[in-house]
Amino acid sequence: MARQTGVSAEADDSGRVSLMNDPKARGLVFQALLIIAVILLVYSGISNAIENLARAGIASGLGFFGERAGFDIGQSFIPYTNDSTYLRAFFVGLLNTMVVGVIGIFFATLIGFVVGLARLSKNYLVQKFATVYVETLRNIPLLLQLLFWYKAVLSILPSPRQVGLEPGVEVIFSLNNRGLYMPRIVPEAGSSFVFIALLVAVIAWVLIGRWAKKRQMATGQQFPVFLTGLGLIIGLPLLAFLVSGMPLSFEYASLQGFNMVDGWVIQPEFMALLLGLSLYTASFIAEIVRAGILAVSRGQSEAAFALGLRPNLTSRLVIVPQAMRVIIPPLTSQYLNLTKNSSLAVAIGYPDLVSVFGGTVLNQTGQAVEVITITMLVYLTLSLLTSAFMNWFNSSVALVER
Amino acid sequence: MDNNTRSIAFVRTQESPLMAPPVSSRGVVGWFKENLFATPRDTVLTILTSLFLLWMVPPIIDWAFISAVWTGESREACLAPGTGACWAFVEAKFGQFIYGRYPVDERWRVNLSGLLLIAGLVPIAIPSVPYKRQNALYLLVVFPVLAFILLTGQFGLEPVETPLWGGLLVTLVVAIVGIVVSFPLGILLALGRRSEMPIVKMFSVIFIEFWRGVPLITVLFMSSVMLPLFLPDGVSFDKLLRALIGVALFSSAYMAEVIRGGLQAIPKGQYEAANAMALTFWQGTRLVTMPQALTLVIPGIVNTFIGLFKDTSLVLIIGLFDLLGIVQQNMNDQNWISPATPATGFVFAAFVFFLFCFSMSRYSAYMERRLDTGHKR
Numbered sequence: 001m002a003r004q005t006g007v008s009a010e011a012d013d014s015g016r017v018s019l020m021n022d023p024k025a026r027g028l029v030f031q032a033l034l035i036i037a038v039i040l041l042v043y044s045g046i047s048n049a050i051e052n053l054a055r056a057g058i059a060s061g062l063g064f065f066g067e068r069a070g071f072d073i074g075q076s077f078i079p080y081t082n083d084s085t086y087l088r089a090f091f092v093g094l095l096n097t098m099v100v101g102v103i104g105i106f107f108a109t110l111i112g113f114v115v116g117l118a119r120l121s122k123n124y125l126v127q128k129f130a131t132v133y134v135e136t137l138r139n140i141p142l143l144l145q146l147l148f149w150y151k152a153v154l155s156i157l158p159s160p161r162q163v164g165l166e167p168g169v170e171v172i173f174s175l176n177n178r179g180l181y182m183p184r185i186v187p188e189a190g191s192s193f194v195f196i197a198l199l200v201a202v203i204a205w206v207l208i209g210r211w212a213k214k215r216q217m218a219t220g221q222q223f224p225v226f227l228t229g230l231g232l233i234i235g236l237p238l239l240a241f242l243v244s245g246m247p248l249s250f251e252y253a254s255l256q257g258f259n260m261v262d263g264w265v266i267q268p269e270f271m272a273l274l275l276g277l278s279l280y281t282a283s284f285i286a287e288i289v290r291a292g293i294l295a296v297s298r299g300q301s302e303a304a305f306a307l308g309l310r311p312n313l314t315s316r317l318v319i320v321p322q323a324m325r326v327i328i329p330p331l332t333s334q335y336l337n338l339t340k341n342s343s344l345a346v347a348i349g350y351p352d353l354v355s356v357f358g359g360t361v362l363n364q365t366g367q368a369v370e371v372i373t374i375t376m377l378v379y380l381t382l383s384l385l386t387s388a389f390m391n392w393f394n395s396s397v398a399l400v401e402r
Numbered sequence: 403m404d405n406n407t408r409s410i411a412f413v414r415t416q417e418s419p420l421m422a423p424p425v426s427s428r429g430v431v432g433w434f435k436e437n438l439f440a441t442p443r444d445t446v447l448t449i450l451t452s453l454f455l456l457w458m459v460p461p462i463i464d465w466a467f468i469s470a471v472w473t474g475e476s477r478e479a480c481l482a483p484g485t486g487a488c489w490a491f492v493e494a495k496f497g498q499f500i501y502g503r504y505p506v507d508e509r510w511r512v513n514l515s516g517l518l519l520i521a522g523l524v525p526i527a528i529p530s531v532p533y534k535r536q537n538a539l540y541l542l543v544v545f546p547v548l549a550f551i552l553l554t555g556q557f558g559l560e561p562v563e564t565p566l567w568g569g570l571l572v573t574l575v576v577a578i579v580g581i582v583v584s585f586p587l588g589i590l591l592a593l594g595r596r597s598e599m600p601i602v603k604m605f606s607v608i609f610i611e612f613w614r615g616v617p618l619i620t621v622l623f624m625s626s627v628m629l630p631l632f633l634p635d636g637v638s639f640d641k642l643l644r645a646l647i648g649v650a651l652f653s654s655a656y657m658a659e660v661i662r663g664g665l666q667a668i669p670k671g672q673y674e675a676a677n678a679m680a681l682t683f684w685q686g687t688r689l690v691t692m693p694q695a696l697t698l699v700i701p702g703i704v705n706t707f708i709g710l711f712k713d714t715s716l717v718l719i720i721g722l723f724d725l726l727g728i729v730q731q732n733m734n735d736q737n738w739i740s741p742a743t744p745a746t747g748f749v750f751a752a753f754v755f756f757l758f759c760f761s762m763s764r765y766s767a768y769m770e771r772r773l774d775t776g777h778k779r
Contacts (some may be wrong), residue, residue, distance in 0.1 A: 190454050358620065
């Protein structure tokens, strides 16, 4: 009895706490207050915006999408002229963002893996070089790197004339301040055979790979999948090319007056953005790769050696699959970062989504709310899509535990 | 014969003297063999890397030191063909790079704020110095107020409008305000995301994932172009403040995720112990769980700050002159335009950013080692 004197009488008597102290009741009140506060904030924001827009005489709604854009875009993967609509300009920008994102991810992964492995190398020189690379690029803002590549490196390249190009003379390869010029492959009639052959080769490679794995699981016999695949992917299109009467030709760049014409050009803006994005992101990926490989315990490689696997097979079959489990989640966020960082294109004038849509379209229409909201939603969607895909990929390589 | 058996039965009673390792595995030669030429592949890599370094390093040294121009009054000094870096440009504009267009007579106020900051930062960064709580309070509350008074000019000091601020000053102001504001916001959001109240949790998740899903540049566009539309008529912020709001919202989402990581890493027993002690939720958070979580995530917080510090350079896109912005603006100065100026300016800015970020990342690595108790699997 005496022990219970410490407990408050109220709680002891009723067996229930007062409403004030009931966590559930307090939670409900608190959440109700939060909802009311958010609604009030949103409501006042929207009413202010409507009032301000009406006063400034700015139209609202998405009607502007159908209007004539009236400006040119430097790089476009779909047909676009200044007579096209804002909607088309939006898609040009979106496509440019996605192109630089995908190519950037490819190069960043490639360089990142090489540098990450180099940091683990026993070779002193290689290891130190990789360390300096990572520490330097990681600690300098991406925007500064982009501006550096664009303004301090690519812009001060010599002009086509200074490089020594003669007007009218075709060149195979030329790097000057107009961009990087390379021959363009011009498809002629019958060229679709070559592309079909390429597609067939890729599909055949995948199928052979599956078959070989199944056979190895069943019988233990191995099959040289990689060499066969490589042969197919080079051989089949080549065969198709020869059989169909060589339907491809090259178009070379040349100087006409002050401008370069023809050829396949990579513009300086695109090059600077790609260089900056991939080198910068690669430094982060390198660290992720290094951490992932170090996370595989030493016993694993020792066990593999004890089973008689050679070093190459050990890394391919034992180390890498386990390291990938550690690498993939942070790698996903780096891919997301790269996609988001591609929006810095606006600083060097590459026509990506932010530059075309959030910049030019916003300035021309004045519809800040709609334009910025749409831009943000696009990036949000891209982010969610990428992370959904990587989550799916991650779950397919994740360790299945009991 | 006797002699013969003796020789067969010879047993060494003393250890034979140790022979020196072979020449190929000791000294300089040994080091080279082990670290540079261990296998044929290593040899090839070493040769390729050395060739690459030989191709790359001498021109850089030549550019930065040997052919560089160290003194000069104008672009004339850097125009000669074959000159390297135009350090004279940096020298001439150094004041602007640090303070922007802050009035020369008032620059002592910036310096004083910097000293106050260092006075708070150094003791909190050294783990063995006591009074961490008071120190953190100084950095998060007292210092911002003092710096605000000094920099904007209150209480009789000459007011300095924010459009005059620039250079490293703006970079540091944006980064520090971002981190100081995002700290309490991030704690609240992290608690909200772990809350059992569904609506609080939902709002926190939406808020965090939204800001983490969009690029900072669109956030800055939003705060500079869209935010004024949502405010009542007559209320307006200056440009710097709008950028600060955007940066603070953006970084609080990242901070929330870092702190949530810390909260998740604490064993469940700690929460249960706090409950068993009859502590309320806020008492338990304040006294038991949050201090442990924050200590755990110091490296994460520093890394967020490094990211934020680098991201401050984006404010130049909405027309503020941070370090990078002011360097870029001065490159177009008629008096200093030369082929070498852009590279020099960018290299200088890169060097300053590198100094800050690299030292912070070393610090974060040091704390990580210190906090690693060796209990991890």
